[in-house]
Amino acid sequence: MQAIDPLGLAGLPGRPYVGVSALGAQLSLDTIPHAASRPAAPAGAQDALARLTALVAEDMAATNHLIVARMDSPVALIPQLAAHLVAAGGKRLRPLLTLAAARLCGHEGVRHVALAACVEFIHTATLLHDDVVDESALRRGRPSANAMFGNQPSVLVGDFLFARAFQLMVEDGNLDVLRILSGAAATIAEGEVLQLVTQNDLGTTEAQYLQVVEGKTAALFAAAAEVGAVVAARPAEDQAALREYGRSLGVAFQLVDDALDYSAEQAVLGKTVGDDFREGKITLPVLLALADANGPERAFWARTLERREQTDGDMAEAQHLLARHDAVGRTIARARDYGAVAVATLDRFPDGELRRALADTVTFAVERAH
Known part of the structure; x- marks a missing residue:
């Protein structure tokens, strides 16, 4: 197939041209997820996720094949930009939940493969849009798509991936x-x-913060797990249990992400440390520190987060204040509480490797912080 280059990107520095016919070769299925490019995680956490991945390895390979196929387009920039993001790796945690939940519920067909790809397309589309909104420079330790290609292509390719996701839903x-x-x-x-509405607002409540987390992160975790039970035609109680598993896991996952933004090394987090602080996001560590803050501390948060008048030493001072009030540790403790709820929802399912792997995945989500 003759590749086209409608925007003249071929040969531009930092923008290797990928024609449609080359997409499958660039996204070698042996390197998705691309383990070498993923941020390091503790050995125990890595083992937990590796076990879950191994248990659904054939399904995951089929999902990856479908992802590559459905990212193809005669408009060359679409597979080029999508390839950049997908080849950067990622844990594939959300589609893994769909595949594992379906098998846990006894599904023996193949419908869950397309739905896992659908879940990953939704997630990837939101990443593209989020990085534009947040003006992020890194994604999974590599330059973000918007940094490489610009904001407009990132938004439009995100729209394309959303459309692909809905096509897969309809086909099901x-x-x-x-x-x-x-x-x-x-x-x-x-x-x-x-x-976006609560950003830079120190009046944000913990309830509002959790509403954000439930929406932007936990909703897709919950849906990914729930549809696994739906394709297996399990009763409503099982569907609800897996939905709650995914929801609680998703909240725990985001709480740890928000804690890591103030405590992790960049290589561990996979994005620029301190992004939340620089953008003025009101996350749980900040809310916990604010609740115990004295006058000068509140003035610091008002200057740096509400007015975004930040100097070079402010990130270090923010970390110092969070440490003074143990805000990061308390956030991780809250994540563990949600993790315990997630594990408890699995009790209604028969014991076995898949159930234990799903329980251990909660450990992966929480213990990334150590």
């Missing part, structure tokens, strides 16, 4: 699946808008 043909996944997509957008 189940109204419950469409309701769950389309509802999650809408909730994610609401969560992102609410985060």
Whole structure:
């Protein structure tokens, strides 16, 4: 196939041209997820996720094949930009939940493969849009798509991936699946808008913060797990249990992310440390520190987060104040509470390797902080 280059990107520094016919070669299925480019995690956490991945390895390979196929387009910039993001790696945690939940519930067909790809497309689309909104320079330790290609292509390719996700939902043909996944997509957008509204506002409440987390992160975790039970035609109680597993896991995951933004090394976090602080996001570590803050401390947060008048030493001072009030440690403790809820929801399912791997995945989500 003759590759086209409608925007003249071939040969530009930092923008290796990828034609449509080269997409499959660039996204070698042996390197998705691209382990070498992923941020390091503690050995125990890595083992937990590796076990879950190994248990659904064939399904994951089929999902990756479908992802590559559905990212193809005669408009060469689409697979080029999508390839940049997907080849950067990632844990594939959300589609893994769909695959594992379906197998846990006894599903023996292949519908869950397309739905796992759908979940990953929704997630990837939101990453593209989020990085534009947040003006992020890094994604998974590599230059973000917007940094490489610009904001407009990132937004439009994100739209393309959302469209691909909805095509996969329609092809599945189940109204419950469409309701769950389309509802999650809408909730994610609401969560992102609410985060934008509460940004730079020290009056943000913990309830509002958790509403943001439920929307922008937990909603897709919940939907990813729930549709696994739906395709297996399990009763409503099992669907609800897996939905709660995904929701609680998603909240725990985001709480740890917000803690890591103030405590992690950049190589561990996979994005620029301190992004939340620089953008004035009101996250749980900040809320906990604010609740105990004295006058000068509140003045510091007002200057740096509300007015965004930041100097070179302010990030270090923010970390010092969070440490004074143990805000990061208390955030991780809260994440563990949500993790315990997630594990408890699995009790209704028969014991076995998949159930234990899903429980251990909660450990992965929380213990990334250590």
